[in-house]
Amino acid sequence: DSGVTQTPKHLITATGQRVTLRCSPRSGDLSVYWYQQSLDQGLQFLIQYYNGEERAKGNILERFSAQQFPDLHSELNLSSLELGDSALYFCASSALDSPYEQYFGPGTRLTVT
Amino acid sequence: DAKTTQPNSMESNEEEPVHLPCNHSTISGTDYIHWYRQLPSQGPEYVIHGLTSNVNNRMASLAIAEDRKSSTLILHRATLRDAAVYYCILSLMDSNYQLIWGAGTKLIIKP
Numbered sequence: 001d002s003g004v005t006q007t008p009k010h011l012i013t014a015t016g017q018r019v020t021l022r023c024s025p026r027s028g029d030l031s032v033y034w035y036q037q038s039l040d041q042g043l044q045f046l047i048q049y050y051n052g053e054e055r056a057k058g059n060i061l062e063r064f065s066a067q068q069f070p071d072l073h074s075e076l077n078l079s080s081l082e083l084g085d086s087a088l089y090f091c092a093s094s095a096l097d098s099p100y101e102q103y104f105g106p107g108t109r110l111t112v113t
Numbered sequence: 114d115a116k117t118t119q120p121n122s123m124e125s126n127e128e129e130p131v132h133l134p135c136n137h138s139t140i141s142g143t144d145y146i147h148w149y150r151q152l153p154s155q156g157p158e159y160v161i162h163g164l165t166s167n168v169n170n171r172m173a174s175l176a177i178a179e180d181r182k183s184s185t186l187i188l189h190r191a192t193l194r195d196a197a198v199y200y201c202i203l204s205l206m207d208s209n210y211q212l213i214w215g216a217g218t219k220l221i222i223k224p
Contacts, residue, residue: 004154015177043200044213056211090156100145100204102212108181 003027006091012111015038021108025072029084031055032074033060033094033102034066038087049074081112117201122219131188133218135201138182143206146177148186150197151217157200160186196222 003026004104015021036059045058049077051066060066063081068074078085089107092102118136125131137146147162161175162167162183168175174187188195198217204210 002158004156042216045211045214046210056208058211092156097180100147100162100210102157104158107156107196 002105004091004093004102004103006089006105006108009106010107010109010111013081014113015081015083017081017112018077019081019110020074021078021091021110022091023074023076023091023093023105025074025091026095026103027105028041029093029095030072030094031094032068032072034060034076034091034106035075035090035104036087037056037090038105041087045091048075078110083112086110086112116213117203117215119215119218121216122221124221124223125196127193127222127224128190131191131195131220133162133186133188133199133201133220135181135185136183137201137203140181140203141206142181145210146175146181146184147202147204147212148173148175148201149202149212151200152194152197155162158197191219191220191222193222193224196220203205205207 003011005024015101033048036044046060047066050054052068062078088107090107091102092095094102125139148160149157151157176185198219201218202212
């Protein structure tokens, strides 16, 4: 158990809908990272937050947004969903403003029908 | 983008050492080398990272070539629980050291 929790575990929704994925980092970790893992793309870095502020952006679509709250939990919002957004979404956390040692949650499997 | 090249899959016998190779010929002087692994149906798990010198921790050893164009992850005594996809990853100074993931090596452990 990495100490990172993600909810929900599974999510099935229709195209055009909006969903919110939630992540609670390890106790004391200030950095949160979001990743997307699909069969054809592998693991793709989406976005990083450090202590409530956006720190780095990767291949995140404009339809996706994220935020980190004062209690350090984070939410990833996916809107206008398309079939291609079906994937595993992982959240990871680290203690510092550094990606060197990240702890990953179990993931949320999103299926868009 | 700096990229890593790994074998698609490798097999090893239980309780024997495993050497997982990785090529990163375009690495620059400030890029770190990381290894993560992903067990079936789980999120990735940090294994080890380094810059220039060889590194050891409780999970594995990382041997980095002198020119840094390749590295090897060494599992000293593989168990069935080590069966996973192993990712060799670079973090680039130019991208705020975010991890650039490749396809990984699927390690199969034979009992």
